[in-house]
Amino acid sequence: xFDQILQFLITGMTTGAIYALVALGFTIIYNASDVVNxxxxxxxxxxxxxxxxxxxxxxxxxxPLAAATSVVLVICVGILLQRFAIAPAxxxxxxxxxxxxxxxxxxxxxxxxxxxxxxxxxxAHFSGEIPIHIGNATLLPQNLWVxxxxxxxxxxxxxFFHHTMQGKAILACSYNRDAANLMGINVGLMMLVAYGLSAxxxxxxxxxxxxxxxxxYDAGVMLGLKGFSAAILGGMGNPMGAVVGGLLLGLIxxxxxxxxxxxxxxxxxxxxxxxxxxxxxxGLMGRRSSDRV
Amino acid sequence: xxxxxxxxxxxxxxSYGPVEVMHNVSLEIQEGELVAIVGANGAGxxxxxxxxxxxxxxxxxxxxxxxxxxxxxxxxxxxxxGICHVPxxxxxxxxxxxxxxxxxxxxxxxxxxxxVESEMARIYELFPILKExxxxxxxxxxxxxxxxxxxxxxLLGHPKLLLLDEPSMGLAPLLVEEIFRIVQELNSKGxxxxxxxxxxxxxxxxxxxxxxxxxxxxxTSAPANELLNDExxxxxxxxx
Numbered sequence: 119x120f121d122q123i124l125q126f127l128i129t130g131m132t133t134g135a136i137y138a139l140v141a142l143g144f145t146i147i148y149n150a151s152d153v154v155n156x157x158x159x160x161x162x163x164x165x166x167x168x169x170x171x172x173x174x175x176x177x178x179x180x181x182p183l184a185a186a187t188s189v190v191l192v193i194c195v196g197i198l199l200q201r202f203a204i205a206p207a208x209x210x211x212x213x214x215x216x217x218x219x220x221x222x223x224x225x226x227x228x229x230x231x232x233x234x235x236x237x238x239x240x241x242a243h244f245s246g247e248i249p250i251h252i253g254n255a256t257l258l259p260q261n262l263w264v265x266x267x268x269x270x271x272x273x274x275x276x277x278f279f280h281h282t283m284q285g286k287a288i289l290a291c292s293y294n295r296d297a298a299n300l301m302g303i304n305v306g307l308m309m310l311v312a313y314g315l316s317a318x319x320x321x322x323x324x325x326x327x328x329x330x331x332x333x334x335y336d337a338g339v340m341l342g343l344k345g346f347s348a349a350i351l352g353g354m355g356n357p358m359g360a361v362v363g364g365l366l367l368g369l370i371x372x373x374x375x376x377x378x379x380x381x382x383x384x385x386x387x388x389x390x391x392x393x394x395x396x397x398x399x400x401g402l403m404g405r406r407s408s409d410r411v
Numbered sequence: 412x413x414x415x416x417x418x419x420x421x422x423x424x425x426s427y428g429p430v431e432v433m434h435n436v437s438l439e440i441q442e443g444e445l446v447a448i449v450g451a452n453g454a455g456x457x458x459x460x461x462x463x464x465x466x467x468x469x470x471x472x473x474x475x476x477x478x479x480x481x482x483x484x485x486x487x488x489x490x491x492x493g494i495c496h497v498p499x500x501x502x503x504x505x506x507x508x509x510x511x512x513x514x515x516x517x518x519x520x521x522x523x524x525x526x527v528e529s530e531m532a533r534i535y536e537l538f539p540i541l542k543e544x545x546x547x548x549x550x551x552x553x554x555x556x557x558x559x560x561x562x563x564x565x566l567l568g569h570p571k572l573l574l575l576d577e578p579s580m581g582l583a584p585l586l587v588e589e590i591f592r593i594v595q596e597l598n599s600k601g602x603x604x605x606x607x608x609x610x611x612x613x614x615x616x617x618x619x620x621x622x623x624x625x626x627x628x629x630x631t632s633a634p635a636n637e638l639l640n641d642e643x644x645x646x647x648x649x650x651x
Contacts, residue, residue, distance in 0.1 A: 287515065293507065298504075299465075301516055302518050304485075304487045
C-alpha cells in the first residue's frame with residue numbers, strides 16, 4: 119500500500135509541476151495586465167508541437183536545439199498576442215479580455231491543426247526510459263526532468279520578480295500604471311516582457327512533459343483549464359500560490375485516480391477547487407487587498 | 412520673456428474627450444525657482460501637470476524643457492530629460508516595500524549603482540521615518556509618510572524640475588507644515604519646483620512666484636507676496 123501511495127505521489131508531483139508552470143503563466147499575465155489569458159494552454163501545446171516538428175525526420179534538429187528554437191517561437195507568439203490582441207483592447211472589461219484570449223486560443227488551436235494535423239504526437243524521452251526504483255515504486259528519468267525543470271523555473275521567476283529592478287518594474291506597472299510611467303518605466307514594453315515570460319514558461323512546460331504525456335493540437339485546452347484552476351486554488355495573483363495550487367491539484371488528481379477511480383479524477387480535482395472557493399474565495403494563499411488611501 | 416527658461420509652456424490646450432479643459436495656458440519657470448499654481452478644485456491644475464509630464468496629451472500648444480521640445484513625448488522618456496512628477500494622491504506602489512518604491516524612482520538611473528546608493532542614503536537622511544520603515548509595505552504607511560515616500564521617490568529620478576501635485580492633500584495641519592518645510596528646503600538646495608496647491612496660502616508663502624488658474628485659464632501671474640496681498644486673490648482663494 120505504501121509503495122502504491124508513493125507511486126501516486128510521484129505521478130501527482132509530475133503532473134502537478136506542469137499545472138504549476140501553467141498556473142504561474144496565468145499569474146504573471148494576470149498580475150501585469152489584469153488579463154486572464156486562456157491561451158496559456160496553447161503556449162504549452164505549441165512548445166511541444168513545434169519541438170517535435172523541428173526534431174522530426176532525418177534532417178531534424180537535435181532535441182535541445184529544437185526545444186530552444188520552439189521556446190523562442192512561442193515567446194514571439196506571446197508577444198504578438200499582447201501586441202495585436204490585448205494591447206488594442208486596453209481599458210476593456212475583464213470579460214471582454216477573457217473573450218479575446220479565448221478567441222486567441224481557438225485561433226492558435228486552428229493554426230496548430232492546419233500545420234500539424236489531428237494526430238497525437240510523441241516526443242523522445244530526454245535521457246532514456248530506464249526506470250529508477252524507489253522501493254516498489256518507479257519513476258522515469260523524465261519525471262525528474264519535469265520536477266527539476268519546474269523547480270528551476272519557479273526559482274528563476276521568483277528571483278526575477280523579487281530581486282531584479284526589471285521584475286519589480288513589471289510589478290509596479292500592475293500596481294499603478296501612471297506612477298510606473300512617471301518612474302520612466304516603459305509600460306508597453308513591460309507588458310510585452312510579461313507575455314513573453316509567460317509564453318516561455320508554457321512552452322517549457324510542454325516540452326518537459328510531452329515525452330510522458332504526448333500532445334496533440336487540442337492538448338492545451340485541458341492543461342489551460344487545470345492551470346487556471348490551480349492558479350485560483352492557490353489564490354489568483356500570488357505566484358507561490360500558483361505553484362502550491364498546481365502541485366496540490368496534481369497530487370489530488372493522482373491520489374483520486376489511484377485510490378478511487380481514474381474516471382473521476384478530473385471531477386474530484388474540480389470539486390476540491392469548488393470547496394476551497396466556497397470556504398476561502400480568495401484561494402489558499404490569496405491576499406485581501408488592504409490599500410490605504 | 413527670457414528665452415533661457417527651464418520650462419516653458421506656450422499656449423497649451425488640452426481636452427478630455429470632446430471637452431476642452433485647459434485653454435491657451437502659458438507659463439515659464441526659471442532654473443532654481445519655486446513656482447506655485449493655485450486654483451480651486453477642478454481648475455485644471457492636475458491636468459496641467461499631467462500634460463507637462465506626458466501622462467496626458469495636449470491638442471495644441473508647445474512645452475519645451477531645458478531647450479528641447481517635449482510636447483506630447485511619451486511620459487517615460489520625459490522623466491529621462493529630468494522632469495519628475497509627484498502625482499496627486501501620492502500613488503505609491505502599495506504592495507512594494509518603501510525601499511523598492513524609492514529604488515523604482517531611480518529606475519532610469521539604475522545602471523549607475525554608485526549614484527543610486529549615495530542618493531538613497533541622502534533621501535533616508537532627509538526622511539528618517541522612511542529609513543525606519545524601509546522594509547515595510549508602503550501601503551501600510553500613514554498619508555504623511557506616503558507623501559514623503561512619493562517625494563523621495565521622485566527625487567531619486569534626479570530631477571532638474573520637480574512637479575508637486577497637492578502635496579498637502581489629506582494631511583493633518585502639522586504634517587502640512589512639515590511637507591512645506593521640506594519643499595522649501597529642497598528648493599533652497601537648488602531643486603526647481605512647480606507646486607500645485609489648493610492650499611493657496613501655504614503655497615504662496617513658500618513660493619517665489621505664483622500663477623492663478625481658474626477654469627482652465629491663467630488669470631493672474633505675479634510674485635507670490637503680491638498675490639498674497641492681492642484683494643481678489645485673497646477673497647477667492649485665501650478666504651479673508
